[in-house]
Amino acid sequence: MKLLALDTATEACSAALYIDGEIQQQYQMAPREHTKLILLQVKTLLDAAGLSIQQLDALAFGRGPGSFTGVRIATSAVQGMAFGADLPVLPVSTLASMAQLMLEQEAATHVISAIDARMGGIYTATYVSDGRLMRLRGKEVICAPDDIDLPGYLSWTGAGTGWQGHGEALQRRLGERVARICPDVWPQAATIVRLAADDFINGLAVSAEQAQPVYLRDDVAKKSSK
Structure with a gap:
């Protein structure tokens, strides 16, 4: 192929x-x-x-x-x-691309990808590994950081530019459910x-x-x- x-x-x-x-x-x-x-x-x-x-x-x-x-x-x-x-x-x-990168480089199995959407918003989606590839959970959305939510109570990795400008608001919203953040992911x-x-x-x-x-x-x- x-x-x-x-x-x-x-x-x-x-x-x-x-x-x-x-x-x-x-x-x-x-x-x-x-x-x-x-x-x-x-x-x-x-x-x-x-x-x-x-x-x-x-x-x-x-x-x-x-x-x-x-x-x-x-x-x-x-x-x-x-x-x-x-x-x-x-x-x-593109959100799936970043999640896959986190799986391959950081062995992250639960990823919340976020890209800065400007005007106070982020493009975001959550992904879970099937052992080889990252699979979308839920759907891709654009929202304010204060409106974001995560499924379940697992330990997630945050990835992408959405975590650069909105990291504080996202951490305040999601708390301990996000174990680590990798903002410099594209x-x-x-x-x-x-x-x-x-x-x-x-x-x-x-x-x-x-x-x-x-x-x-x-x-x-x-x-x-x-």
């Missing part, structure tokens, strides 16, 4: 190539440089592997939530490549492509036209559809 994933939903910009379980990634913190950087990352990966877009089985991307502009960059890039090469697409949550194409591989096996790929961003913020979604 050969998959290519892109993510530009936050300040981090990354692309990853998955070949039969092996993953190579290009990753860079590059605010406002995603448009010129992401295609260069893709070319670097494909050239190193001696592959063309047409030789891939599918494309994946971080479908949000995150920066409106950033999410659109990856969406548009993947749609363009998918239309050109007639490839299916696998949209993957979505990565490497974990997006790992999750995408599982989705591909399970027949969850969609057409390029069906590959749409997820904003969670209703006003942004309505404006983008006009």
Whole structure:
């Protein structure tokens, strides 16, 4: 299986190539440089592997939530490549990407991912490990830190930029249920492509036209559809 994933939903910009379980990634913190950087990352990966877009089985991307502009960059890039090469697409949550990263790097099995949504809010979701991959519990939401809640009374790990600007409010709200916090965690194409591989096996790929961003913020979604 050969998959290519892109993510530009936050300040981090990354692309990853998955070949039969092996993953190579290009990753860079590059605010406002995603448009010129992401295609260069893709070319670097494909050239190193001696592959063309047409030789891939599918494309994946971080479908949000995150920066409106950033999410659109990856969406548009993947749609363009998918239309050109007639490839299916696998949209993957950026919140799930961060949770998977915590499982792989920190052995965290219960993660609450949070991305700063500006205007006093956060994009957030909770994930639990099945032993190999992180699985969503409940649903992704945008909310104020004071409105967040956690299922059960397990020991959770907080991950993502939502814990940078709103860490104090979140800790006050959730108390001892959050055992540790890792605020400097960003979505990565490497974990997006790992999750995408599982989705591909399970027949969850969609057409390029069906590959749409997820904003969670209703006003942004309505404006983008006009």
